[in-house]
Amino acid sequence: MSHPPHGLLVMKFGGTNMQDAAAIRHSASLAGRSLKEGVQVVVVVSAMAGVTNGLLHLADAAQGGDIARANDEIAALRTRHFTAAQDLGAAPDSETVRELRELHETLRQAVYGVYLLRELTPRSRDLIVAFGERLSAPLMSLALELSGLRARHLTGGEAGILTDTHFGNARPLPVSYERVRDRLSGFLSSGTTPVIAGFMGETDQGAITTLGRGGTDFSATIVGKALGADEVWAWKDVDGVMSADPRVVGDAQNIGVLSYGEVMELAYFGAKVLHPLAVTPLQESGIPLRVKSAADPDFPGTLVQAQPEEDATHPVKAVTAIRNVSLINVTGAGVLGVPEVVASVFTAIARENVTLLMVSQSSSMSNVSLAVPTVDAGRTMNALRAGVTTELRVEEQDDVAVLAIVGSGMRGQKGVSARLFGALADEAINILMISQGSSELNISVAINAAEVDTATRAVHRAFGLSGQPVAAD
Ligand SMILES: Nc1ncnc2c1ncn2[C@@H]1O[C@H](COP(=O)(O)OP(=O)(O)O)[C@@H](O)[C@H]1O
Ligand SMILES: N[C@@H](CC(=O)OP(=O)(O)O)C(=O)O
Known part of the structure; x- marks a missing residue:
């Protein structure tokens, strides 16, 4: 890659980069490129594109008494994850397939509970919606292993992310940083790549929480800070952070450098490309965040760092x-x-x-x-x-x-x-x-x-x- 080799990178893969077997295999190859250069990599994954919204819909359906629709949607999700596993090369009796089956069964039970109670609390919504990331993480581990690498997937809580109890919009507790370090360093020193389910953490009672929509970026920077990573790379389906939403402005340009402050403003004011709090864990340590295109991995993308880059001819970026x-x-x-x-x-x-x-x-x-x-x-x-x-x-x-x-x-x-x-x-x-x-x-x-x-x-x-x-x- 065009960047000098680094000691430790945290790589985040978004929903588009996880949308099917081909995308997951490509994402795994991006992590593999750095690993082969001798860089340690921690992978943080989002749910397959559309899965988070699907889970939110089916939870609402169950609360509304429409269990048939909720079960249909669970079945569709099941097919999607099994198809991806199979396309990646998992045998029907493999550990990955068994784990996916167990996760879907637990999801089905949680959704049935919502249906019986006709009650969807923020706590139960988080439990349900976090299945998206819990289901995609084993697929990424599988893809890494099938490419000859050692990998181990973990939920956000297993990786050490402990949060407050603001279900739906939880914040990491400071103790998370030490916990993440403790839990991941063993894997890293034994040459195993941790694959963390993004978007989620857990309370000190073990209840699953989520960090707000788009929260996998935030998970990645929490892990980046905890491990003192050299950089955090957020792989996306765009070249980087652009001068406007490329879906609205056809000739939007990639922005080479942004400060943490600028990125926070952009995210706060609706640029869906990063979670508004994603850079906060990096601010003290000055760890850079790179937003990169999975389709064009050698393009430098956007570098987010402490200092803004001034351009007198473009006061507005x-x-x-x-x-x-x-x-x-x-x-x-x-x-x-x-x-x-x-x-x-x-x-x-x-x-x-x-x-x-x-x-x-x-x-x-x-x-x-x-x-x-x-x-x-x-x-x-x-x-x-x-x-x-x-x-x-x-x-x-x-x-x-x-x-x-x-x-x-x-x-x-x-x-x-x-x-x-x-x-x-x-x-x-x-x-x-x-x-x-x-x-x-x-x-x-x-x-x-x-x-x-x-x-x-x-x-x-x-x-x-x-x-x-x-x-x-
Ligand atoms: N200023 C911007 N720069 C880049 N992308 C933007 C911007 N504003 C909105 N977007 C949208 O954000 C999307 C990427 O964010 P998102 O889908 O959450 O990423 P991922 O799921 O890959 O992490 C792009 O497809 C793009 O349409
Ligand atoms: N899956 C979660 C978290 C996330 O970060 O997703 P993505 O990286 O695909 O925006 C969401 O849709 O909000």
Whole structure:
């Protein structure tokens, strides 16, 4: 590979890289290339593409009383995993096939429990949804072994990842780092490649937790920090982190270097390419993260490191968007000049654990506007109605999107917001709300959801990210 050999790499393979036997075999060969160069590798895998959503659907079906549909979906998952095992070369009586059969049986029992109770708690949802990664890890071990390497698969908990009890969005406890080190070092020193089921950990009582959607990136960086890896490589189906979602902007470019801060902003503002917290374990140690294309392994991809790379001609490095957003406006004379009212708004929201995407307050304090994911809007409205003083009007506006521009080069640069607003005005796009963090790493605007793709393309062009020259201000 074009990179100098490293002592220890953590390699994460996403859902697309695990989607069938051919993809798994190719992923195993990417790990194998580094192993053959004398590098130690720890592999962290996602579920096969689409499996996580399938598990969420079937859990909902069971809760709703439709056990026939849930069982059909379990049968389809079973076929998919058995087919992959068979295509990889597993014999019908092999250890892998036996383990897959046992895992499916346990999944079936867990889903039947949900059906009997007609209750799907966050805890049982995590147990069910983590089967995706528990089922893909044995397939990766098999692929590595069939290519002549020694491998051993582990659940997140077995690998040492201990979390809090925020089921669905759990956070690793600091003790995880030592545990991961203790549990994996023996495998590494004996030349065995650990294959860890990503996305999951467990509580100190042994209940399975998940780290939030896209959480396998996070698992990989937790393991990277624990082992003091030289680098963490996240293999993807894209060249790297791009200047916009390539599904929306056809001429989006790969970004060579990003800082941890820039990547966090990008992920927070909807770039699905990395989990928003993925770089947090790396920040203290400065371990680099590389986002790489499995289809083009020699392409350097995106290097994520502590220092941003400044490019005076491109103060903005990427444009990103969050869909399915709602605005909540709190207005009324009661807000005017009364900080306690504003405080009560935030207290009510904090109790509900809602992600606040944007906040803006008019300087007269007569209005507070909040942007929240639409899935949380109902809960937010109820909390505000119950938790704030009487004379306030609380209104919800749906079908909104938040568009953000991200780049450390914006700091102190004049004319960036003017260019953003100009690009939107040229497309006759109305801005509903504006926010700029004091870190000046991003500027975000709320717009109508129907206009978000047009807006993304226009802003991408306006900041010269499509490779075309930009008109001077
Ligand atoms: N700025 C961006 N750069 C790269 N990919 C992006 C960006 N924004 C959105 N994406 C989408 O993220 C996808 C990769 O993320 P994801 O599917 O979660 O990866 P994986 O499952 O392989 O880990 C790409 O297919 C791409 O469509
Ligand atoms: N399978 C989980 C975790 C994950 O990280 O997946 P992917 O790497 O395919 O985005 C999810 O879909 O959220």
